[in-house]
Amino acid sequence: MARGLATNKSRLLLAGLVLGHLVAISRQVDIGDGVTLFERWLFALFSPLQGLISGGVDGVGGTWSSYVSLRGVREENRHLRDRLAVTELLLQQRTHQAREAARLRELLQLRAVLPLETLVAEVIARDGVPWFRTVTLDKGADQGVTLSAPVISPNGVVGRVIRLGPDAAVVQLLLDQESGVGVRIERSRVTGVVGGQVDSAGQLTGDLQLKYVPMLADVVEGDLVITSGLDRIYPAGLVVGRVRLVRLGAGLFKEILVAPSARFDKLEEVLVVRTPLPDVSVTETVQ
Amino acid sequence: MSVFWTAVALVTALAVQTALSLIGPGWARILDPFLLVVVYCGLKGGETHGMLAGAAAGWMQDVHFGGRVLGLAGLTKVLVGFGVGLAGTRFQLTEPGARLLVVVAAVIIDALVLGQLARAFDVVTGSLTLGGLALRAGVNAAIGVPLFALVERRRWRWSGA
Numbered sequence: 383m384a385r386g387l388a389t390n391k392s393r394l395l396l397a398g399l400v401l402g403h404l405v406a407i408s409r410q411v412d413i414g415d416g417v418t419l420f421e422r423w424l425f426a427l428f429s430p431l432q433g434l435i436s437g438g439v440d441g442v443g444g445t446w447s448s449y450v451s452l453r454g455v456r457e458e459n460r461h462l463r464d465r466l467a468v469t470e471l472l473l474q475q476r477t478h479q480a481r482e483a484a485r486l487r488e489l490l491q492l493r494a495v496l497p498l499e500t501l502v503a504e505v506i507a508r509d510g511v512p513w514f515r516t517v518t519l520d521k522g523a524d525q526g527v528t529l530s531a532p533v534i535s536p537n538g539v540v541g542r543v544i545r546l547g548p549d550a551a552v553v554q555l556l557l558d559q560e561s562g563v564g565v566r567i568e569r570s571r572v573t574g575v576v577g578g579q580v581d582s583a584g585q586l587t588g589d590l591q592l593k594y595v596p597m598l599a600d601v602v603e604g605d606l607v608i609t610s611g612l613d614r615i616y617p618a619g620l621v622v623g624r625v626r627l628v629r630l631g632a633g634l635f636k637e638i639l640v641a642p643s644a645r646f647d648k649l650e651e652v653l654v655v656r657t658p659l660p661d662v663s664v665t666e667t668v669q
Numbered sequence: 670m671s672v673f674w675t676a677v678a679l680v681t682a683l684a685v686q687t688a689l690s691l692i693g694p695g696w697a698r699i700l701d702p703f704l705l706v707v708v709y710c711g712l713k714g715g716e717t718h719g720m721l722a723g724a725a726a727g728w729m730q731d732v733h734f735g736g737r738v739l740g741l742a743g744l745t746k747v748l749v750g751f752g753v754g755l756a757g758t759r760f761q762l763t764e765p766g767a768r769l770l771v772v773v774a775a776v777i778i779d780a781l782v783l784g785q786l787a788r789a790f791d792v793v794t795g796s797l798t799l800g801g802l803a804l805r806a807g808v809n810a811a812i813g814v815p816l817f818a819l820v821e822r823r824r825w826r827w828s829g830a
Binding site: 389391392395396399400403404406407408410411419 | 790
């Protein structure tokens, strides 16, 4: 029994000595690049454990990092969303300004070629119906606007001032059934009166009706309709629209529909004529 | 065999090896006094004593006569000491003939183990031919066995006095 214990102890001692020697030797054996065999063994022995620990730490670190990053991304996302909203607002403003500038440029060009004294006014209100009949301008009597002053846009005649305030004016559009503009067919010089057209239900159709044109008058579809100046309100030669439909009427006159040139649904800036002059021909320039 | 006498024997072996290396390198390669000390310690003290003596002897040999890698001779001598000690505790190895065989076996095992370890650790060592190995075994046995008897006789005389 004692002999067996001694043998076991000696074997343990042998194992320890052998292991110690192997370690001591391997620490001295250089396998290249200054790396000893012992280091290589140790590396081979512990690298899986290191890999495991590293993987665990990386996993935890990655999760934490992802969490922190996610929080950062969330904040950044919110910040970017705010900035995007501001940018979109700025973009809309810039786009609006650009369109406004383009419109004003058109108005200025028209103003430059018109032999009339005009005033630029901005539309600040409309009727709340699909086919509104009036618009309100931001210029009134204090700015030199007079009652019945013609209002025009780069596309064509808009209407006339029917109500006047110190700093605002209400314009009756050509679309209004109650409006009336003395016009003439530019090609055949046939005259008539244009007003708003309503359907059987009394709703505005968006077209103009050219009235009082005799059955034998030379009017065809596509003819340009301009102001005649005979109404003493609108200067002659301003474009009103084009003939869209011509047919025989019930009485002595033809039934003629005119598509207005002015884009009433997109009116924003207009020109108010201060001193309407009779017999002014500006057809070519307006065209 | 006490630690003291083991230390004395190892120092003596160091002195002899040094002297032999000075007298002639060939002799130093043939006679291995450290191995004789290890074999004697294993025979007299068992495997533990043989291993410890082998470790000490091997490291002395490595430090003083070894190459750039220390420990090869130490590990070799540990294994030899363990083997001799194991044999000494299991067999009656007191006769000169048996001891001669033990020394011869120890020399061969020492050479083989050292060679294998050197190869395993990629350490360049002096090659030993079969004839050289036989000469080494013969010389160590021829010197070691009488030396063991001489030491035992001295020890017996001192302990008897």
